[in-house]
Amino acid sequence: MYQFFVAPEQIQGNRIVITGKDVNHIKNVLRMKPGEEISVSNGLDGRDYRCGIEELKEEEILCTLRFIKEEGVELPSKVYLFQGLPKADKMEMIIQKAVELGVYEIIPVACKRSVVKLDEKKAKSKILRWQGIAEAAAKQSRRAIIPRIQDVMSFQKAAAYSENAQVRMIPYELAEGMENTRELIGGLRPGQDVAVFIGPEGGFAQEEIDCAGERGIVPITLGRRILRTETAGMTVLSIIMYHLEQ
Numbered sequence: 001m002y003q004f005f006v007a008p009e010q011i012q013g014n015r016i017v018i019t020g021k022d023v024n025h026i027k028n029v030l031r032m033k034p035g036e037e038i039s040v041s042n043g044l045d046g047r048d049y050r051c052g053i054e055e056l057k058e059e060e061i062l063c064t065l066r067f068i069k070e071e072g073v074e075l076p077s078k079v080y081l082f083q084g085l086p087k088a089d090k091m092e093m094i095i096q097k098a099v100e101l102g103v104y105e106i107i108p109v110a111c112k113r114s115v116v117k118l119d120e121k122k123a124k125s126k127i128l129r130w131q132g133i134a135e136a137a138a139k140q141s142r143r144a145i146i147p148r149i150q151d152v153m154s155f156q157k158a159a160a161y162s163e164n165a166q167v168r169m170i171p172y173e174l175a176e177g178m179e180n181t182r183e184l185i186g187g188l189r190p191g192q193d194v195a196v197f198i199g200p201e202g203g204f205a206q207e208e209i210d211c212a213g214e215r216g217i218v219p220i221t222l223g224r225r226i227l228r229t230e231t232a233g234m235t236v237l238s239i240i241m242y243h244l245e246q
Contacts, residue, residue: 001039002030003139005146008042011065016040016051018061027056037066039142046072046144073144075244076190078104079237080165082158084111084200085118086229094230095130099137099147101237106134107150109158113202123152155208158197159215165195168217171232173203175219184218185239194240198233 004026010017018026018040026032032053040049040063048069055062081103083094095106108130110118118126130149138146153161162168167188188194197204197217204212209219222235 085114112205162195165193168195170197
């Protein structure tokens with residue numbers, strides 16, 4: 001079943017109106033017909049609105065609500081991924097997989113060792129593209145929300161932004177003690193916000209680790225092997241998802 005997102009005001013009692021680029025996708029790409037069922041989310045309340053297509057118009061699709069599936073698909077905690085800007089197109093894959101794994105928000109971080117340097121114009125263009133990838137991944141994985149891609153932040157600003165999270169961790173190649181990692185992640189409880197910091201190729205600079213320590217962000221190890229930046233985040237998110245999934 002196909003999933004679509006609408007603004008809350010587009011759900012009007014038993015009538016749901018789909019507009020924008022999804023109109024063309026439903027009509028000309030998926031070639032759907034009246035009577036077929038789709039899933040709709042407003043991106044806010046976590047509900048899955050199941051509805052049938054009633055009429056395909058030029059600029060909108062009219063649907064009739066059939067039932068609401070209350071069973072939530074989101075993790076019981078909000079997980080924030082602070083991803084050091086990687087090279088090439090790695091960020092696109094990282095966003096796609098992070099959304100599939102249940103991340104709530106992704107914050108691109110311009111770290112000292114990030115090879116990629118984005119000026120304001122390039123950053124805005126990238127954010128728009130990354131947000132589109134997040135939306136597509138949210139639809140594919142039947143998420144109830146579209147995770148937001150924040151503007152690119154410096155490490156210091158990102159560390160400050162994370163302060164409202166109850167649990168904050170930063171995988172670091174020089175950290176020791178797998179038991180500490182197990183204890184931190186094993187202690188997660190539903191409702192706690194979680195912040196995960198992942199470094200770019202080359203890892204974090206010492207001053208960034210020092211900044212993290214001053215902000216109360218806990219260094220953890222992911223084992224004896226060095227993981228690529230695109231692997232490290234997925235590893236942590238997978239463990240968190242396994243622990244929190246209900």
